[in-house]
Amino acid sequence: MTTIELRNVSRWYGNVVAVNDVTMSIEPGVTGLLGPNGAGKSTIMHMIAGFLPPSRGELTIGHRSSWRDPSVYRQVGLVPERDSVYAFLTGQQFVLSTAKLHELPDPAAAAARAIAVLDMADAADRRIATYSKGMRQRIKVAAALVHDPEVLLLDEPFNGMDPRQRLHMMDLLDKLGSEGRTILFSSHILEEVERLSGTIQVVVAGRLAASGDFRAIRRLMTSRPHVFMVRSSDDRLLGGTLIGRPAVTAVELTRAGLQVRTSDYGAFCRDIAVLARDHGIRLREVLPADESLESVFAYLVAS
């Protein structure tokens, strides 16, 4: 059981503050580091992973500093965000060479196990250069898991994955977390963490904006009003039926289509599909009008 501790950690580049006085404790289980692009997530990840020293404050993994201490990687696995792997190697060679770098007693067996866990056995003999982005992500995770680390750090692990691969990865992270490992992943997409139980740390503009149970924070987020722009084969009829739903708080018929306000994102998405089908209306476009992540986080910070 290994805990990651950040105490009053700040990081600045010249006079630009990237991370400002962050204190957090990341316990065993799955933790999501959430925030919009440019919030400082990668900086925090890099500091935890030992690839950036804090300008101020203290950062430890299992009571040890990770900066300038490669032996910390015996218990830490890292999946960097950048899609830069040894593309000239096959997946199997890449994971096997990582196992050898970790000086594992049976590197071939460890590599085979990690490849199997990531469901990459069929593609393991192909060169990584031929992989899709999602497959590259998975082979990177296999390499990061090859030494069975207690701590797994993943920087934007779902980037480039298709929905099926995302679900597979989320299930895997859930499983690893339930085994008592400390899993920390960063993401700028709120819905990505939906399936992952556990805690989240929300970072906005370099500061820790919220910390704790995902559901509690999610409730805060879902209770804010959402605005959708809807275009359909019969906007007037659709508007009339939508206003009868409890999740919908206002409907406005505009030249561009229907502008719908809802207090429940999920319920609205379900309702509109059912209503359209029941009334024979063809939905042409359903667009969240204020769904920029910045607006979500701004709401959260204001709360």
Add this chain to the structure above:
Amino acid sequence: MSALFNPTVAWITLRATLSRKRALLFALPAVILILLTVALRASRAPMRPWPSHVLGTFGFSVLIPLTALIIGTSVLGAEIDDGSIVHLLATPVRRSAVVVTKFVIATGLTMVFAAVPELIAALISGGGSIPAKGGPGLVTLDAGKFAVALFVGALACSVIYNAVFVMVSAATTRAIAVGLLYVLVWEVLLSNFVSGVKLLSVSHYGLGIANGLVNDPVLEAGLGVLTSVVMGAIVTAVALALAMNLLSSFTLKGEPA
């Protein structure tokens, strides 16, 4: 030493270095040198001291450093540029082992692509000639002895240049530009025109060692063999120590808020 050399790092480095398009450039300076030597041998009288100028001055201050620059910056700098170095550094392998292993691979490749061609070109040249002692005229150099001397000097240069370029790769992401500037300004220009610079010139360490074996005044070695060996060892050790320290502090830049 075994703890400083990691076979897996060596294998990955060799594969990475030879799989890049840049690898096609490794042999280019050597091909130019050998073609130049063949052309001069065919057109010049045998009793001229051109081999010492071409293979010594040109070879040691242009051919070998350019080859070492391309290779020395490939083994580490290219991986830093594309970010793949993170996969290597996120393992318990000591950074000193990463540096030494990559330095050994770069040195070996430079020996193959620069020192061996020096030897071949020297043998093709026939050794040339040097001014006769105590009198006018020229005496012919022993071609074999001349070639071996240049080869040993080139081996020494391969070692020292690569230590410098691996260090430069760890220090800056503009390693090729910095290295090229160093070769052209320091090794080609200043070391041949400012006598004090010779003491800190890798090409003159190589020339000093070669001259110690063949005693060829046309090589214009500015340093004695002992000074060359000692200074070469110091520069290599300091450059590698700096590279290890720099790689230990390798950072990934996060995005500023």
